[in-house]
Amino acid sequence: MxxxxxxxxxxxxxxxxxxxxxxxxxxxxxxxxxxLNFGLTGPNYEGRVAPCERAMGTITTQFWEKESSFWNSSLKIAAYSNIHEIAFRPWQSDNIPRRYCAGQVTLNDGKVHGIYYSIIEDGGFAGYDQGVEWCVTGLDRDWAYNPACRSARP
Incomplete structure (x- = not known):
C-alpha cells in the first residue's frame, strides 16, 4: 500500500x-x-545535358576499372551499337535534368549485353560537370540496379 x-x-x-x-x-x-533563405539562391539547372554518345568513353573506362578492380575480371567494352535516347527529363521540371539512354555493348569475350545509362547535369564529382550512371545487363554483380538494370531506367 x-x-x-x-x-x-x-x-x-x-x-x-x-x-x-x-x-x-x-x-x-x-x-x-x-x-528566410537569406542569400541562398539554390540550384540553377539549365537543362543542358550532353547527347547519349558523349558518355561512351566514360562508361568504357569506368566499366574496365570496376571489372578489373572489384571483380578480378578482364572484361572490357569493345563496341557500342543501337545507342538511343529513351527519355529526357521524364519527371517534373524542378528535378535535376537527366538524359536516359539505352543500347547494346559487345564485350571483348564476344558476348552482347544491353546497357542503360543516364547523363546527369551537375552530377559529376562535387557537382562539377556532368555525371554518368550506367548498368550493363547481366553484369550488375553488386545488384545496384537489379533486376535486369530496371533501376537505371526512367
Whole structure:
C-alpha cells in the first residue's frame, strides 16, 4: 500500500513539473526575414545535358576499372551499337535534368549485353560537370540496379 501511495505522489509530481515546463515555454513563431533563405539562391539547372554518345568513353573506362578492380575480371567494352535516347527529363521540371539512354555493348569475350545509362547535369564529382550512371545487363554483380538494370531506367 505504501509503494502505491509513493508511486501516485511521484506520478503527480512529474505531471505538475511537466505542465510547469510546458506553460513556461514560448509558443512557436514564424521565421524573421533573416531566417528566410537569406542569400541562398539554390540550384540553377539549365537543362543542358550532353547527347547519349558523349558518355561512351566514360562508361568504357569506368566499366574496365570496376571489372578489373572489384571483380578480378578482364572484361572490357569493345563496341557500342543501337545507342538511343529513351527519355529526357521524364519527371517534373524542378528535378535535376537527366538524359536516359539505352543500347547494346559487345564485350571483348564476344558476348552482347544491353546497357542503360543516364547523363546527369551537375552530377559529376562535387557537382562539377556532368555525371554518368550506367548498368550493363547481366553484369550488375553488386545488384545496384537489379533486376535486369530496371533501376537505371526512367
Amino acid at each position: 505504501r509503494d502505491l501511495a509513493f508511486a501516485v505522489k511521484k506520478t503527480a509530481l512529474g505531471a505538475v513539473f511537466g505542465l510547469g515546463l510546458l506553460a513556461a515555454s514560448q509558443t512557436a513563431q514564424a521565421a524573421n526575414p533573416l531566417e
